[in-house]
Amino acid sequence: MVVGISHAATIKVGKQYPVTTIQQALEKANDGDTLLVYTGHYAEGNLTIEKRIMLIGIDRPIIDGQHKHEPISIRTDDVTIKGFTIQKSGHSSMADIAAIKIYSGKNISIEDNILDDNFFGIYLQGASNCRIINNKLQAYGKAEHLVGNGIHSWKSNNIIIEDNEIIGHRDGVYLEFVTHTRVERNLSHNNLRYGLHFMFSHDNEYHYNTFRSNGAGVAVMYTQRVRMEHNIFEENWGDAAYGLLLKDITDSHILNNTFVKNTTGIYMEGSNRLQIHQNNFESNGWAIRIFSSCMNNTLEQNSFVQNTFDIATNGSSGKTTNIFTGNYWDKYEGYDLDKNGYGDVPHHPVSLFSMLIERYPTAMILFRSFMVTLFDRTEKMIPSLTPENLKDEKPLMKLPTS
């Protein structure tokens, strides 16, 4: 390693230097070299990096794919790409063309780049120990099949994805068969499909991300041992849009997240042993839709404020094994005589009308009608249709200060 550094050369690329194209520089370079690319417009078709180099842009040079090529392909380990604007990659329905595509490799850093109007943004396959930090990815997709994902990762592990902003792609961040990965402080908004989408991606962590106004919110499927903390899910509006869709997620933690103004905050199907704690649900249509296929989940210390419906479920009978305890419900009407901070009578968060809506969606037109309020009151006195077991035995009296 030390020997490598001592031999490392710096090659300058630019109009005023002997080397004017990045392609020439790549041919001249040896492993461990640094390529400094000065500002300019480099439309050189496809650049394939097969040497362990650092490719650094000074004053943000532009690498242009002219809507035909894949601007950068990486086919080796230990590569850094920093400070470029990479734009106009080719589009294809056969191959996944990306602005920067890693064809298996490790220790690759992609930092401080602007990726504009590309098919896929950053594409990793069979990568490990990579860092994707502080990039801005923007695409202008009109339909889902016409644009690729922002950060797409397949069969990779130990990836760090931090501080990126992803706009207008199909999925903002897409992970499939990716493990031990950290996704932090990213902002993913106005993507056509999902802000974040992962499948079969175990042992990953998602912290402090914001997912806003994506076509269908966030969908995560078939995954174990996920941690999602301090994320913000907001303004995911539409019939099939969910703040967070959980399908077959098990043994995971969803903590301290904020769900604001989503049609459905969390949609849970076939998900078991989840710890859903200290989340904030505010102004959602449905805060949580929990299907009867979900078992042994714990919902604790969440706060439900001003949602149209707090909890909806499909199964009325049968024993629910999900535990609701110590949550704050703004619809709770009980009292706290012993002043221990918890209400003395249990709260049933599922209203009769929300059960009706599940079966007859058109009935939504009667919501807040006096007739419906009357039904809901009667049901609270004499429960018959709503699941008797789905209740919070210790509802918080005051909104927890977070």
Added chain:
Amino acid sequence: MNNKIIKYVITDLLRNRTILVYTLVLLALSLSIFMIEDNTDKGIASLLNIVLFVIPLVSIVFSTIYLYNSSEFIALLVSQPLKRQTIWLSLFIGLATAMSLAFLVGVGIPTLLFAPGISGITLVIDGLLLSLIFVSIAMWTSVRIRDKAKGIGLAIMLWLYFALIFDALLLFALFQFADYPIENLMIAVCMLNPIDISRILILLQIDLSAMMGYTGAIFRNFFGTHSGMIITFIIMLLWAAIPLYFSTRFFKQKDL
């Protein structure tokens, strides 16, 4: 229309104790709701129930009683060289102004002070239109039925129908025809009840997130568009105009 009659009816009504109490009760209710609820949209939701329930009830029952009580005054006016249509419309304008004024002071001002958003403005406009509509319906019932007790009974029945029974029937029909695509039909049917129209308009403001769901989106596509809004507004005005028109026609030929 005769300014003197309008002025007389309004001053008579503003001195009326019932109107005064009505205004004060509305004011107390809306102020206390907004003081307790720190969230304005929740306040609007609570106030919505009052507006949809109390405003139609008071508007229709009070106007009916007032019209029966002024039957001698009306007979006196008819003996004067005045057009019957003028007398009747002046009475309507007087009553409508008084009820709207009571609503504006009682609910309108607190709402606009505490919740000056689109949802607040929608609520106030809805309340005003409901006042007009139910005064208009009261004009029609009281002119059709000579007997005071029967007239008031009919007014209360009509209120019950619009406030409660209609929704129950709608819910029942909805269960029966749930397998069919009835969403658009539902919008049409809701137009048959001014209280439902007002409720849905406010729903689209305060439960926006839920209304973005599948069926909600259908309602939103209608009520949320400019043309939908204009159609809804015209239908609300028709609800005020049609009973008034029929009552005027009947009053012209009525044997007093």
